[in-house]
Amino acid sequence: MSEIISTIINGLSQGGVYALIALGYTMVYGIAKMLNFAHGDIIMVGSYAAFVVVGMMSSSPFLAIFIAVVVCTALGILVERLAYRPLRGAPSLSVLITAIGVSYLLQSLAQIIFGATPVMVPMFDFKFVDIGGISIKIQSLITLAVCAVVIVLLLFVIKKTKVGRAMVAVSEDRGAAQLMGVNVNRTIAITFAIGSALAALAGIFSLFVSPVTSPTFGALPGIKAFVAAVIGGIGSIPGAAIGGIILGVVEQFALSVPFLSPYADAIVFSILIVVLLVRPTGILGKKQREKV
């Protein structure tokens, strides 16, 4: 019993990480109508930023978190400006292929600079806490708490602030929003910035679980998080959270069963295909969609 509960908690915290990444996907998809394939690689850049601060300069992990977020935010804006903005209004196939190109570019750049061998990024030394006879890693609780706060904050920003309203307007109708005086380019840039900052956080939380990074660090979590965003209903913020958590819990359960564990990734991706077949718009389908 206690094993099941600890698996669930691990799953929730892993799901929190997926949710953070999925939020970036879902916001960018909702507003720019494009699938940002390079989102996963932003996570990787964040982890290397942390590596430079903690591993090479042996500075404080808190500084590492700050630097990672700043670097990723800047990178997100830069990528949007250089690669995606010229293609605004182009066929979606072209944009998608460009995004794949950017993802590839970041990975190979990281490999040229830091090498293909995984490097250690020692963050905090986490201890276990004992709650009702079940030992839980503190980092699981921190991840979950931060994830919850971020989602509430995002919903607040989108519903109540001027920038958030602009985002909703752009996602509803880009042309009409522009006529109403919304600066579309700036709104999309801000969306990329927020998504990338969340990706940096997700990267840091992944480092809490296993303190190793490599050029392909973000590729698989990135794809899985996209799966989470699709499962939850893309464009919906609560959907991203739900999708992420479902994915995290299922994955942890698959990993904890010996004969299923080699197939954990295959199982996770099968969920996507099943969900898309049954409900192509995801769990939070169109009606309750909270489009950003």
Place this chain on the structure above:
Amino acid sequence: MNKTGLNKVFKNYINYLIIVAIMLVTIPLYFGGILNDSSFVTPNMLTQMAFTIILVMSLNMVVGFLGELSLGHAGFMYVGAYVGGILCCYLYKSGLVVQSTHRLIICMLIGGLAAAIFGFIIGLPALRLRGDYLAIVTLAFGEIVRGILKNTKIDPAEGPLAGLIKNPATGFSLNSSKGKFDGDLFIFAFIVAIVVLFCIQNLMKSKHGRAIQAIKDNEIAARTMGVNITYYKLITFTIAAFFAGVAGALFANYSVVSYAQFSYNYSIEILVMVVLGGMGSLTGSIISSVLLVFINTKLQAVLTGDLASLKYLVYALILIFMMILHSAPKLAGLREKLNWGYVSGKIKGIFGKKTKNVSIVETEVSSNEEN
């Protein structure tokens, strides 16, 4: 025959001419002993070119002609290589098919068929999904196939397949005692490439091919004109998967069939070749496959260790710049000035089939979009 008629004939046969020219140059050199494993161009490189041509043309069917993005092409190839490779070994050891050419043909057909079945299965959700979702599903499919085959062990104590796959993660390879093709593989592979080219080119010129291209240009308009979207999407996926499986069976006779080989990166590599050659241009596919395989093999010898990823850096830049050049609304004027229509008439492959009219339409669309 007037000039346009000549042009038409030339266009019909240029693709065959390229492949035949490569064969005419290399085969005499090979039998003369000049072309060998240590020469500038090796038989291995030629084999790789041949199955890459098949792969790139088949992906071009989906990306270039149908207009959907498939990121799981390496997965289909993996299925073909796995099934075809095992079958080769089985047919040889059980003594069912002694002649090695016959054996390879059977393996290619069955390997292709196995991949086609998967293509059909993956095509089913394709009917319900739009571009981006479909891309992700194909990507997921590739990972599922890899995940399953990585853990599938075929190691019976006795019988024809004894000891074939002892470690699923590192895969298996055929050798002369396991039914590997014992002739000159690259010649055979080029002949297969010609057959595949014949099939794809004629399919795309037929009524069905025009329907497929109509879906790319405008799905709703195509549906209005009575094109059965579901049917054509499914059939394009299935046929493309079949040819990828054929290429896979050839690959099983060429190198190690392993989990690492058929990764997502390999799917992207094929995609880069399609994009560089020109989406919707078979000539472009052939030229870019030959060119990139050649450059790849040469670079691999020079770039070692972490520098090897310079290759991928260049791939990434190719993808980004080709796409911006090809479809950025702001560059429509530039494209017109350069008159791609004229250029592409000359070297049709490199920039695909973008004509002047299309860019004008695009400008209008984008100005609507922005204002």
